[in-house]
Amino acid sequence: xxxxxxxxxxxxxxxxxxxxxxxxxxxxxxxxxxxxxxxxxxxxxxxxxxxxxxxxxxxxxxxxxxxxxxxxxxxxxxxxxxxxxxxxxxxxxxxxxxxxxxxxxxxxxxxxxxxxxxxxxxxxxxxxxxxxxxxxxxxxxxxxxxxxxxxxxxxxxxxxxxxxxxxxxxxxxxxxxxxxxxxxxxxxxxxxxxxxxxxxxxxxxxxxxxxxxxxxxxxxxxxxxxxxxxxxxxxxxxxxxxxxxxxxxxxxxxxxxxxxxxxxxxxxxxxxxxxxxxxxxxxxxxxxxxxxxxxxxxxxxxxxxxxxxxxxxxxxxxxxxxxxxxxxxxxxxxxxxxxxxxxxxxxxxxxxxxxxxxxxxxxxxxxxxxxxxxxxxxxxxxxxxxxxxxxxxxxxxxxxxxxxxxxxxxxxxxxxxxxxxxxxxxxxxxxxxxxxxxxxxxxxxxxxxxxxxxxxxxxxxxxxxxxxx
Ligand code: ARG
Numbered sequence: 001x002x003x004x005x006x007x008x009x010x011x012x013x014x015x016x017x018x019x020x021x022x023x024x025x026x027x028x029x030x031x032x033x034x035x036x037x038x039x040x041x042x043x044x045x046x047x048x049x050x051x052x053x054x055x056x057x058x059x060x061x062x063x064x065x066x067x068x069x070x071x072x073x074x075x076x077x078x079x080x081x082x083x084x085x086x087x088x089x090x091x092x093x094x095x096x097x098x099x100x101x102x103x104x105x106x107x108x109x110x111x112x113x114x115x116x117x118x119x120x121x122x123x124x125x126x127x128x129x130x131x132x133x134x135x136x137x138x139x140x141x142x143x144x145x146x147x148x149x150x151x152x153x154x155x156x157x158x159x160x161x162x163x164x165x166x167x168x169x170x171x172x173x174x175x176x177x178x179x180x181x182x183x184x185x186x187x188x189x190x191x192x193x194x195x196x197x198x199x200x201x202x203x204x205x206x207x208x209x210x211x212x213x214x215x216x217x218x219x220x221x222x223x224x225x226x227x228x229x230x231x232x233x234x235x236x237x238x239x240x241x242x243x244x245x246x247x248x249x250x251x252x253x254x255x256x257x258x259x260x261x262x263x264x265x266x267x268x269x270x271x272x273x274x275x276x277x278x279x280x281x282x283x284x285x286x287x288x289x290x291x292x293x294x295x296x297x298x299x300x301x302x303x304x305x306x307x308x309x310x311x312x313x314x315x316x317x318x319x320x321x322x323x324x325x326x327x328x329x330x331x332x333x334x335x336x337x338x339x340x341x342x343x344x345x346x347x348x349x350x351x352x353x354x355x356x357x358x359x360x361x362x363x364x365x366x367x368x369x370x371x372x373x374x375x376x377x378x379x380x381x382x383x384x385x386x387x388x389x390x391x392x393x394x395x396x397x398x399x400x401x402x403x404x405x406x407x408x409x410x411x412x413x414x415x416x417x418x419x420x421x422x423x424x425x426x427x428x429x430x431x432x433x434x435x436x437x438x439x440x441x442x443x444x445x446x447x448x449x450x451x452x453x454x455x456x457x458x459x460x461x462x463x464x465x466x467x468x469x
Contacts, residue, residue, distance in 0.1 A: 022083065023084075026329060027113070028087065035064075042060060043212075044208055045105060045106065048207060050106065050207070055102055062092045062096040066088055111196060114228060129183060132183075133463075140173065147442050148166070149166065150164055161440075172248065186234065190234035200229050232321055239306055253293035256292075264355070273288045365430070370384075370402065390413045
């Protein structure tokens, strides 16, 4: 079948070229956005008297009929359609005749594909923001439950200082909060209207791009036609935010994986989030945590792919840019599934306190606290650090903890210290005393949780107002 652009051609495209050139197999998922964009466009063309009211009505009802038929599976797109824009337009002309040929006035596929992608991405971004809100709620709930439950805090994967589980959860809360802020920020920047930019340089026809922007809920028409058809930086920005957030998911998934190991056994991931082995009957593997850890790879890949696609391309539109959609769609799907599954896995996970408690007296978790007690007694921190270092050395030699050191032991290290000057060195006492702003004391964790709850409820109100879809 001849293509909609076949006027100046003598030969049809080679079949393998058609297949190679087509984007219909992946851009058909934007059919709703394509039709929304066309309806807004023809509404504007009628307002501007570029098409008649009667033609506009015919075009809109034809488009709505096509929308219904696609949704009901009555329209099957093939390579012959090339892309969703031509697939819809071709059917419109088939159904309503010559009037349908007026729709493509003062627009181009170059602005259409950008309008569709931005509309599609905007809806998905909003959904992702909503999903991140739900995830944050699970984190807050868990943080509250474990606000004063003590665990080992690591640096370099070595025992460092005691912290509460709630405190650790709130660290992840902050990471996902920043992801949400970054996503919101990217959304504000990309929410401008490409429609009517036409191929690259605008049009001689008296269009009103402010009106289509209003109809489609865009903040404004994009300022420069050449820029909007010739760039994909908003896609790259989205992929970068998605990559960062997937990296956060991957890090926490890694913690789940080792917390779940036989050696740690801090948690036992719920059966419904594990799989068995085909050969080893005893196995219960944390496959879902591992998949969540690994999925980030494909999202980074998409980011690299798009940065590379765009590198060195001249203005304005180049067909290279059609490569934007598959990576974008896969990143959206991967990120959404990962957030949803992680939230559920976290919700179902309980911590085995007996296993965690057994680790708390290892690794001198309270060493820094003792040094700080010395500081309060007038010993400069550098000296206090060195004294406690020597205490650790002695404990290791005697194979005991700080609690077992005697006055004699301590005096042999430094004349200024005795058992009494160590103060409360119980792990619980140490955690409770870390009340500095942002610290791990349960009262401080509760402050962080409350601030998180307040931020989230304000945020949920603003997202529904700021993005009208
Ligand atoms: N299918 C194309 C895309 O996804 C639409 C733009 C085609 N424009 C062109 N001049 N060939 O980017």
